[in-house]
Amino acid sequence: xxxxxxxxxxxxxxxxxxxxxxxxxxxxxxxxxxxxxxxxxxxxxxxxxxxxxxxxxxxxxxxxxxxxxxxxxxxxxxxxxxxxxxxxxxxxxxxxxxxxxxxxxxxxxxxxxxxxxxxxxxxxxxxxxxxxxxxxxxxxxxxxxxxxxxxxxxxxxxxxxxxxxxxxxxxxxxxxxxxxxxxxxxxxxxxxxxxxxxxxxxxxxxxxxxxxxxxxxxxxxxxxxxxxxxxxxxxxxxxxxxxxxxxxxxxxxxxxxxxxxxxxxxxxxxxxxxxxxxxxxxxxxxxxxxxxxxxxxxxxxxxxxxxxxxxxxxxxxxxxxxxxxxxxxxxxxxxxxxxxxxxxxxxxxxxxxxxxxxxxxxxxxxxxxxxxxxxxxxxxxxxxxxxxxxxxxxxxxxxxxxxxxxxxxxxxxxxxxxxxxxxxxxxxxxxxxxxxxxxxxxxxxxxxxxxxxxxxxxxxxxxxxxxxxxxxxxxxxxxxxxxxxxxxxxxxxxxxxxxxxxxxxxxxxxxxxxxxxxxxxxxxxxxxxxxxxxxxxxxxxxxxxxxxxxxxxxxxxxxxxxxxxxxxxxxxxxxxxxxxxxxxxx
Amino acid sequence: xxxxxxxxxxxxxxxxxxxxxxxxxxxxxxxxxxxxxxxxxxxxxxxxxxxxxxxxxxxxxxxxxxxxxxxxxxxxxxxxxxxxxxxxxxxxxxxxxxxxxxxxxxxxxxxxxxxxxxxxxxxxxxxxxxxxxxxxxxxxxxxxxxxxxxxxxxxxxxxxxxxxxxxxxxxxxxxxxxxxxxxxxxxxxxxxxxxxxxxxxxxxxxxxxxxxxxxxxxxxxxxxxxxxxxxxxxxxxxxxxxxxxxxxxxxxxxxxxxxxxxxxxxxxxxxxxxxxxxxxxxxxxxxxxxxxxxxxxxxxxxxxxxxxxxxxxxxxxxxxxxxxxxxxxxxxxxxxxxxxxxxxxxxxxxxxxxxx
Numbered sequence: 052x053x054x055x056x057x058x059x060x061x062x063x064x065x066x067x068x069x070x071x072x073x074x075x076x077x078x079x080x081x082x083x084x085x086x087x088x089x090x091x092x093x094x095x096x097x098x099x100x101x102x103x104x105x106x107x108x109x110x111x112x113x114x115x116x117x118x119x120x121x122x123x124x125x126x127x128x129x130x131x132x133x134x135x136x137x138x139x140x141x142x143x144x145x146x147x148x149x150x151x152x153x154x155x156x157x158x159x160x161x162x163x164x165x166x167x168x169x170x171x172x173x174x175x176x177x178x179x180x181x182x183x184x185x186x187x188x189x190x191x192x193x194x195x196x197x198x199x200x201x202x203x204x205x206x207x208x209x210x211x212x213x214x215x216x217x218x219x220x221x222x223x224x225x226x227x228x229x230x231x232x233x234x235x236x237x238x239x240x241x242x243x244x245x246x247x248x249x250x251x252x253x254x255x256x257x258x259x260x261x262x263x264x265x266x267x268x269x270x271x272x273x274x275x276x277x278x279x280x281x282x283x284x285x286x287x288x289x290x291x292x293x294x295x296x297x298x299x300x301x302x303x304x305x306x307x308x309x310x311x312x313x314x315x316x317x318x319x320x321x322x323x324x325x326x327x328x329x330x331x332x333x334x335x336x337x338x339x340x341x342x343x344x345x346x347x348x349x350x351x352x353x354x355x356x357x358x359x360x361x362x363x364x365x366x367x368x369x370x371x372x373x374x375x376x377x378x379x380x381x382x383x384x385x386x387x388x389x390x391x392x393x394x395x396x397x398x399x400x401x402x403x404x405x406x407x408x409x410x411x412x413x414x415x416x417x418x419x420x421x422x423x424x425x426x427x428x429x430x431x432x433x434x435x436x437x438x439x440x441x442x443x444x445x446x447x448x449x450x451x452x453x454x455x456x457x458x459x460x461x462x463x464x465x466x467x468x469x470x471x472x473x474x475x476x477x478x479x480x481x482x483x484x485x486x487x488x489x490x491x492x493x494x495x496x497x498x499x500x501x502x503x504x505x506x507x508x509x510x511x512x513x514x515x516x517x518x519x520x521x522x523x524x525x526x527x528x529x530x531x532x533x534x535x536x537x538x539x540x541x542x543x544x545x546x547x548x549x550x551x552x553x554x555x556x557x558x559x560x561x562x563x564x565x566x567x568x569x570x571x572x573x574x575x576x577x578x579x580x581x582x583x584x585x586x587x588x589x590x591x592x593x594x595x596x597x598x599x600x601x602x603x604x605x606x607x608x609x610x611x612x613x614x615x616x617x618x619x620x621x622x623x624x625x626x627x628x629x630x631x632x633x634x635x636x637x
Numbered sequence: 638x639x640x641x642x643x644x645x646x647x648x649x650x651x652x653x654x655x656x657x658x659x660x661x662x663x664x665x666x667x668x669x670x671x672x673x674x675x676x677x678x679x680x681x682x683x684x685x686x687x688x689x690x691x692x693x694x695x696x697x698x699x700x701x702x703x704x705x706x707x708x709x710x711x712x713x714x715x716x717x718x719x720x721x722x723x724x725x726x727x728x729x730x731x732x733x734x735x736x737x738x739x740x741x742x743x744x745x746x747x748x749x750x751x752x753x754x755x756x757x758x759x760x761x762x763x764x765x766x767x768x769x770x771x772x773x774x775x776x777x778x779x780x781x782x783x784x785x786x787x788x789x790x791x792x793x794x795x796x797x798x799x800x801x802x803x804x805x806x807x808x809x810x811x812x813x814x815x816x817x818x819x820x821x822x823x824x825x826x827x828x829x830x831x832x833x834x835x836x837x838x839x840x841x842x843x844x845x846x847x848x849x850x851x852x853x854x855x856x857x858x859x860x861x862x863x864x865x866x867x868x869x870x871x872x873x874x875x876x877x878x879x880x881x882x883x884x885x886x887x888x889x890x891x892x893x894x895x896x897x898x899x900x901x902x903x904x905x906x907x908x909x910x911x912x913x914x915x916x917x918x919x920x921x922x923x924x925x926x927x928x929x930x931x932x933x934x935x936x937x938x939x940x941x942x943x944x945x946x947x948x949x950x951x952x953x954x955x956x957x958x959x960x961x962x963x964x965x966x967x968x969x970x971x972x973x974x975x976x977x978x979x980x981x982x983x984x985x986x987x988x989x990x991x992x993x
Contacts, residue, residue: 525728526726527724527726528728530722530728531722531728533714533715534693534718534722534742535745536745536746536793537741537742537745538716538745541745545730545741546730546733550731629732631773631776
């Protein structure tokens, strides 16, 4: 850190332009200069660390300590865990969660790999549109596929006979629903891994007379292996921590996520909720650590000297690609289409006349249109505060001089939310923020705590996006700025921010969509005046108002689609107005 | 603002730099005179870039003092030092036009608009880019980008210009051209300049003085001619240009022994006991027709390098391989052939000697 004495050297700073000041007060120029001192940046990042500690670490700690306390708050060691074990919860919920998540992972990763292969290794037309359709599920709350599945395969479902007597309420439904909403996550990871293939590898394989089949196994698959592993971990974590799908369609089939909900909301057994949370935290943490370990081994195989791969014309291959995409696309359209249709049907299955009855939320419980407005406010708040916070912190970490230790701590705190399931985060927020000794417990039950919790929940991915964008900028921008008498702040506003605009828009959309659709983190935290649309879906479904629930889910999806559209327009506009200086930069 | 700036004097006293246990710079002492162009030359990892970054204040030295003119800048942050810098990557702001890039430093000191415009025009003319003013960096060639970076660094009329491998990203032809252009610009402006490079040819061609560095210490400071003709150490001798090294043992006085022959040297012997190393440049060896010289050798290989022929010769009685540069005409006269015999002399005035 700086050892230099700030009082000594103010005469050097832009001599003629500082305003005269009174004796005891630092001049404007000096104030400005002080703001650029190393310790100021370090201090700001320390503040960032403290904020994240309060938002992640402290609540988690309270949760962990709750799991080893009894109702009266006395330390009881592992008694709660023993109690949960003896109640048989471990056999049912824990192992149910594991195998359902495992099976879903295998299915989703296979489907996503096939789709990514078809999109990147064939010459199918309309790949832009196909990509758009395949990532549609990301705009919907995870409750939507579950509701749709009820209409399709439920007791009064149109396709009930297709299940040959099996029940959709249970593992089958959970797996189908989970596959729907986690598919885009896996697809995007695999597309990133497979989009930049080195054409030279394929030419080498051809020159060495490898068959297409052998080329596939020796070039394509190895090239995507880190993507496959990463997608696997991500999907597994998403499924095992998801609460929406099993809640709606799980029936009597217990999984950890629904168990927490039951313990806390149903039986008010907070300490047992904490116990199950810890059990849920374990596999999520393991997946997170394993993924980080694998990522570290990954090195860029696509270098500046690589030649992008262009698939050759091959009708046979295109046909195989189309065949691989069709079931997934049909499934996605069926799920969304069914939900849309059901939301307009007057009274399923007796009166199939289309009407807007189900959209009159004022008539049902669950918060009505007020919940939707709250959701909008919450999502906008999350987007604005979250994007600002994420970018500022990432900038501090990447583009200002920081002690190594501090950036290490900050990186850990930023990525930690990735390992914490939403339900666990929500529950730990109850323990932490609703504690009578917490000076800010006034925010409990307000929209503000929902915003904080949602920002935290989705912090890690936003942080990674921001850091990636900032890393791509020339490392010497700030140094050049300093030599030209411009502070890091000026470089931030005149260079860094304009260059990062596309990434900022991406983060903003990511936060908005997730804030609109999330259920798990907020289901414990909403208050009477802060009901949310996604939670309303859940509550209406629970109350048997399944058609209005579908309507609300569709409304959320439509809102996200509009947001995506606006973001698309903005990006188009940014790209166009910056085309001149982007030439040759990509 | 006048075109001609007064370059400042830079004095480096006892500068050290440690990265953990690793000593990147050891007791660096150097004075750079106003208006001088000094090159830091050395292999990668020798500490030359670290020293440049310390001068800029981008890196803090572990010990030692820096003075620019009369001012002690040892502890000043970069913003309070008076320098312009050009990086290897240029680090041009891609979202700004050439004009805005050059004006950046002028605007940050709050210069009035009209003055900024005239100063930018002045610099555009100086680097010959008047017609590219409203283009973005990505629309320019590498050489043009380099000129913009130079103009941007020079715009606030700094007393010191720092160039960090400014030419290494360019292809050979542009590099040669820009080399002389930067040099004449620097002379014209009189700005004190420090340039870091690993390219000896670049350093010899451009610098008033060259600072040869290795393993964090300065091996030699001198004019290009000094460095080439009077290398102060075996490292400098081998790093700059080509050099033959011959092991030998000192006898009494100026006499040394190579194999079983004795030789009188003109240059003083280094104070070393045991072995010393004699060194001679490939162009300083005299080749003579077979039977005429002191040493007998066999031609092992001939590399045709255009203006001269690099000849690899084995001296049979001391089992030593020498490299000798011969012009094509002499080569014809001597009838140089692979496998042929040749005689040679080692002129004592061309022999350098170093402690082994």
